[in-house]
Amino acid sequence: xIDWTHFTPWTSLAGGLLIGTAAAMFLLLNxxxxxxxxxxxxxxxPTAGDTGWRVAFVLGxxxxxxxxxxxxxxxxxxxxxxxxxxxxAGLLVGLxxxxxxxxxxxxGVCGLSRLSPRSMVATAAFMASGFVTVFVVRHLIN
Amino acid sequence: MQLLMALLAGLVFGLGLIVSGMTDPSxxxxxxxxxxxxDPSLAFVMGGAIxxxxxxxxxxxxxxxxxxxxxxQIPAARQIDRRLIFGALTFGVGWGLAGYCPGPALASLATGxxxxxxxxxxxxxxxxxxxxxxxxxxxxxxxxx
Numbered sequence: 001x002i003d004w005t006h007f008t009p010w011t012s013l014a015g016g017l018l019i020g021t022a023a024a025m026f027l028l029l030n031x032x033x034x035x036x037x038x039x040x041x042x043x044x045x046p047t048a049g050d051t052g053w054r055v056a057f058v059l060g061x062x063x064x065x066x067x068x069x070x071x072x073x074x075x076x077x078x079x080x081x082x083x084x085x086x087x088x089a090g091l092l093v094g095l096x097x098x099x100x101x102x103x104x105x106x107x108g109v110c111g112l113s114r115l116s117p118r119s120m121v122a123t124a125a126f127m128a129s130g131f132v133t134v135f136v137v138r139h140l141i142n
Numbered sequence: 143m144q145l146l147m148a149l150l151a152g153l154v155f156g157l158g159l160i161v162s163g164m165t166d167p168s169x170x171x172x173x174x175x176x177x178x179x180x181d182p183s184l185a186f187v188m189g190g191a192i193x194x195x196x197x198x199x200x201x202x203x204x205x206x207x208x209x210x211x212x213x214x215q216i217p218a219a220r221q222i223d224r225r226l227i228f229g230a231l232t233f234g235v236g237w238g239l240a241g242y243c244p245g246p247a248l249a250s251l252a253t254g255x256x257x258x259x260x261x262x263x264x265x266x267x268x269x270x271x272x273x274x275x276x277x278x279x280x281x282x283x284x285x286x287x
Contacts, residue, residue, distance in 0.1 A: 020195045024195060030151070031208030061249050066252050079167050090262065093261075094265040096230065098273075104245065125227050
């Protein structure tokens with residue numbers, strides 16, 4: 001059943017259009033893929049001349065809520081995970097996105113936009129394991 | 143100019159994540175909870191982003207160079223291998239556990255308190271572990287291939 005109290009089709013669509021616009025800008029202006037895990041991961045393998053744009057993109061991403069705050073209060077968020085779970089989740093996301101060469105942005109948004117079969121498989125895989133994980137945590141364990 | 147555009151793209155991307163609701167982990171896990179009260183919002187985020195992306199990538203294919211210089215760096219990898227699938231499956235488990243993926247975690251860092259920070263540090267540690275593993279188990283020649 002659909003959770004009508006939390007479902008936000010219009011703002012989510014609007015945010016998605018912004019994300020798509022950012023990815024389109026980055027592609028057409030700079031010739032690069034807006035894949036966050038790849039951009040971040042590349043900073044851990046510094047290569048001459050390949051660091052500045054990564055730092056600039058990450059800075060923009062980090063600064064976004066500060067800019068948003070100037071216009072409106074930030075949306076209230078709810079983070080259920082405690083410290084241990086956040087650490088385990090972070091490690092898995094870090095390892096998994098680098099081995100799998102992408103995350104929700106690189107495979108999910110950019111990969112599906114260019115109709116890459118590789119990204120379709122990756123997106124199906126992380127969606128599937130995300131569904132299973134939440135099912136196990138919420139409905140089998142708790 | 144390229145640096146400025148990268149900063150701007152990151153900024154717009156981050157604003158999109160905030161507007162879409164994806165910086166709220168409970169909204170992400172709400173999408174992943176098919177068997178509970180399901181929040182389909184994330185599908186609308188993906189739909190909106192891919193809608194614009196489809197046009198952009200189609201147009202990009204007609205160009206060999208970016209507007210501010212440099213070649214179009216569109217991924218050439220095509221192989222669907224164990225690495226891709228196990229990596230993506232592992233990522234999905236972490237994503238489902240906390241409701242964070244890399245973008246929203248970074249876009250929550252400046253204002254979200256300690257939780258996104260803890261997640262981001264752990265994520266960077268995971269990425270660093272990958273780099274160390276790659277360096278130890280791959281020959282330098284292969285690494286540059």
